[in-house]
Amino acid sequence: MTSTQTDRAVSLTVDGEPVSGVVEPRRTLSDFLRKDCGKTGVHVGCEHGVCGACTVVLDGRTARSCCTLAVQVEGSEVETVESLAEGSQLHPLQEAFWEHHGLQCGFCTPGLLLTVRELLADNPDPTDDEIRAGISGNLCRCTGYQFIVDAVRAAAAKLRAG
Ligand code: FES
C-alpha cells in the first residue's frame, strides 16, 4: 500500500517482539496484527465489539482489537493467542480445551483462551456461574458453551496444581 501524508508510524511489542509499521490512522489493531504482523491467530468476526473473537491482551488486560486503532497502541505491549504455546508445548488452557472438546470450528477459541486466562488469573477457582459470566463477552456458535465451561473448570484445576 502506498503511504499518504496522514499515515502514521507506530511501534509496539507484539508477543514479546518489537514491531513497527506505517499505518492509516483508521487501521484497526486487528487488521494491523493480522495483515502487517502475520498474527492470523487473531480472529475477526463482528468487527464491532460484540463477539470477542478479536480479543488480545493490551498492556496486561484483555481488549477488543477490532475496536482499537493501531495508532492508539503506540508503545504498548500486545499479546495474542500465538504467545500461549511454547513451541509444540500447549499452554495448560489449550490442553484443557483440547481434552474437554471446548472447541469445534475454533473461530471463537483465540479470544476465549485469552479471556479465560485473565479470568483464572483474577479468580483461580471459579464456580460454573462465574465461568459463564466471565466468558459472556465471547460468542461461540458451535459448542453450546457447556464443553467450554467444562474445559475452563479443568484448566483451573490444572493451573492450581501448577
Ligand atoms: S471482531 Fe472484535 S468483537 Fe467481534
Ligand code: FES
Ligand atoms: S467453536 Fe465454533 S464458534 Fe466457537
